[in-house]
Amino acid sequence: MILRLDKLQIELPRPDSPDANAAAAVQELLGGKYGEMSTLNNYMFQSFNFRQKKKFRPFYELIASITAEEFGHVELVSNTINLMITGTTFPGDPNIAPMENAKDKRNSYHFIQTAQTSLPGDSMGRPWTGDNVFNSGNLVLDLLHNFFLECGARTHKMRVYEMTDHPVAREMIGYLLVRGGVHVLAYAKAIEIMTGVDMKKMLPIPDLDNRKFDTARKFEAQGKHRKLYTFSPEDYKQISQIWKGEHPDGGTLEVIQGAPRGAPIPDFEEVPEEFAPGVSEEDFQEIAKRLQRSAGL
Ligand code: MN
Numbered sequence: 001m002i003l004r005l006d007k008l009q010i011e012l013p014r015p016d017s018p019d020a021n022a023a024a025a026v027q028e029l030l031g032g033k034y035g036e037m038s039t040l041n042n043y044m045f046q047s048f049n050f051r052q053k054k055k056f057r058p059f060y061e062l063i064a065s066i067t068a069e070e071f072g073h074v075e076l077v078s079n080t081i082n083l084m085i086t087g088t089t090f091p092g093d094p095n096i097a098p099m100e101n102a103k104d105k106r107n108s109y110h111f112i113q114t115a116q117t118s119l120p121g122d123s124m125g126r127p128w129t130g131d132n133v134f135n136s137g138n139l140v141l142d143l144l145h146n147f148f149l150e151c152g153a154r155t156h157k158m159r160v161y162e163m164t165d166h167p168v169a170r171e172m173i174g175y176l177l178v179r180g181g182v183h184v185l186a187y188a189k190a191i192e193i194m195t196g197v198d199m200k201k202m203l204p205i206p207d208l209d210n211r212k213f214d215t216a217r218k219f220e221a222q223g224k225h226r227k228l229y230t231f232s233p234e235d236y237k238q239i240s241q242i243w244k245g246e247h248p249d250g251g252t253l254e255v256i257q258g259a260p261r262g263a264p265i266p267d268f269e270e271v272p273e274e275f276a277p278g279v280s281e282e283d284f285q286e287i288a289k290r291l292q293r294s295a296g297l
């Protein structure tokens with residue numbers, strides 16, 4: 001099971017202005033074939049369906065703990081999209097078309113299906129699908145797939161980074177490039193222990209250098225590229241049998257028991273023109289009274 005924390009993995013800035021079309025591109029990193037919903041669900045099903053957990057304990061624990069981190073990535077990209085769309089339209093009498101600005105945005109679902117929030121779909125609006133999950137049950141094949149998936153995810157992140165300089169998108173991508181680099185290396189190390197093959201020598205990919213990306217550097221300065229979290233108060237200690245030794249930068253790899261400290265989850269104001277959340281001040285006062293009564297106040 002998963003223990004949930006009401007935190008985002010990093011703090012996202014409050015933007016001065018929205019960019020709904022850039023948010024549509026960021027959807028690829030959420031619900032695209034190589035998006036966070038895919039990494040989450042791949043590792044989730046691989047961990048549920050893992051055979052011989054006792055025998056291959058460190059590999060099971062690696063996949064299980066990275067699953068939990070990916071949940072937080074889905075949450076982070078969703079919040080990024082929400083912060084990027086907020087402010088595209090303005091409140092007003094429905095007859096003056098207060099949502100006219102939304103008409104020419106790339107993803108009209110952001111304005112019609114949701115109230116200017118994220119969708120479980122890609123940058124072209126296609127819904128995320130379970131077809132994106134690969135879980136063969138063959139451990140080496142699944143690990144090789146995960147290595148490939150992380151490399152693909154990294155490529156897509158670098159491209160979306162180049163498509164927009166919106167500060168929220170940049171902050172999120174900078175962090176996820178660093179964390180994705182950790183996962184690439186973790187799966188490469190797992191494959192090396194299983195097979196003896198050094199992925200870094202076998203293939204010219206991936207280039208895990210994040211120095212070109214302005215918003216990634218501070219996370220590396222904090223050493224986040226060398227840390228793997230268990231995302232559990234007590235379990236998954238055996239990932240240290242895989243995540244150990246030297247990072248390619250010469251630093252020491254470190255397993256952190258638990259989760260990153262995290263930052264506050266953004267809150268979003270009402271959007272009256274979307275009828276969201278659609279509760280009047282009067283109704284809210286009534287609800288507050290009922291809550292107080294039921295609490296015995
Ligand atoms: Mn991720």
Ligand code: MN
Nearest residue numbers: 039150180183
């Ligand atoms: Mn990952």
